[in-house]
Amino acid sequence: MITPIPARMCPMLRQLHSVDSLFLHLDSKHSQMDVTPMYFYDPSTAADGVVTPEQIEQHLNRSIATLPILRSRLERPLLNLDNPYLVEDSYFDIRNHLHQIEMPSGADWKTLCEVVAKFQEHQLDLKRPPWEIMIVHGINGIEQLPDNCILMALKIHHVIVDGHTVMEMTERLHDEGLSRRAHSGIKQEEGYQAPELLGKLTRILSNNLLGTIRMVKPLVKQGPKVGMKLIDHLLRDNTSPDGVVRTRFNQPISDKKVWDYASFDLAEFKSVSKALPNATINHVVLATIAGALRSYLQSKGEATDQVLRAIAPINVRKPQQFDQGGNEIALFFPDLPIQIADPVERFKAVSVAATLARKIADDIGAEDLSDMAKQLPPAYVTYLTKLGSFQTNAGALLNHAGHTIVTNVPGPSSTLHLAGAKLVQMTGIAITSDHLGLLHAINSYAGRFNIAWTSTPEMMPDPEFYAECMRASFAELKQALLPEQAAATEPADVSAEPIEAATEPAKPRAKRAAAPRKTAKSAAKTTKKAASSRTRTTKPKETTGSSAAPSKRSSKSAKATTQNS
Incomplete structure (x- = not known):
């Protein structure tokens, strides 16, 4: 039995700000504001080469004792007139948050992707600390993953974390974080508590009235300049009749999810970035995504004659805000020039546009804008939410700014372990919303x-x-810039017939159910589905200047290559 964690004698006060609260107002059944880092482990490095469900539960209990943010539920003030507080859950029980399942024998990478997507689809219970963990045991037969691999997926509401916070939390959830805390004599950290009634009423008045006053001066001073500069920036090169370029991803979304990823050698990304003066790894990422979007949209018969734009978060956290959780982000809007066929010219265009976009963000004071957004009167945002106009218009407004979100968060700098099991690969799932699918x-x-x-x-x-x-987008860029290196690392099946794109959701075939572990009854249902048979239709259109078509992936290599640096 897990002993409830008592409330602290000297509680810490932690009230969320208005940017945090926006993720609560945007949360819905079909658009959950949850982020899910995923960790893949090799249990052979643990004692006796095995990590049991009981060991994982015990380890996570010790880790969470040092993370008050994971023991805290949200306490909303009267009538939602103010931002929520984090409050220690006196009856916190990890068994309400931890689900452990076993993968069925013979399950492949696509099956695992379906299990993960299903886990992402349901809403978190916001009456409890807003997170859940799914552990998947017995992952076998997937290339670049060890035998008996273990997956930990941590689904956590965006209201209490951003990407930087997730990475801070990652270190503290693992053996290395526990060891550092133990050397410091820390076994459990103070919990959060809300103020008494009078304190809450005082803050309601302060955050709504003074917050409004604090916003007036920067709005009057910066508003017109920021508005005109952003409009000019976002509408440049746009020849769409109504000023908005839309793709298949810029429409209302359903409550279903799909997920996958591609993994690359970090050294190769660095080499490609150095092949162009003043380019960065982030520019290589944007160019790779632009090339992939071009090929994908063309395979669906959609136009690729307009520049698209990414919405990219920037971490604006100050030193004193580290290890505090929450969201400390601003945005900038780099181009994704999918209209350019030549990979090198596309890379050059990305580098120039991304540098300009970041300069504009700095010029208009992205950090100051983020601080100003934190002062939004909570009562006003609640009023807009009740009217329904906030959720209805938020996605559409963002669609005027960009077409896809691209968020880049550096991973841990050293190797981590969970109960002795080595973390070998790492990736994640993030939010989608209406008009940003x-x-x-x-x-x-x-x-x-x-x-x-x-x-x-x-x-x-x-x-x-x-x-x-x-993969093909990066391969053609590397081939064009570093032909000798590309030839040395060319995969054996690069000339194989391209995989064909599906035009409708695949039909699932029957598969035996997974053997659930402990509390994972609902999660185990998701493993009943087998890999869907893909509808084979039209091949992707060829694009001028493209030398590397998408290559067919073998059934074994259709896998989780989750890797990080």
């Missing part, structure tokens, strides 16, 4: 560089084909 989450770990994506089956019925588009 495709999100790319990038991270690095252990010499690998991963680009993952989340969408819906209606918008992307064949995420494995998009993985081939992504």
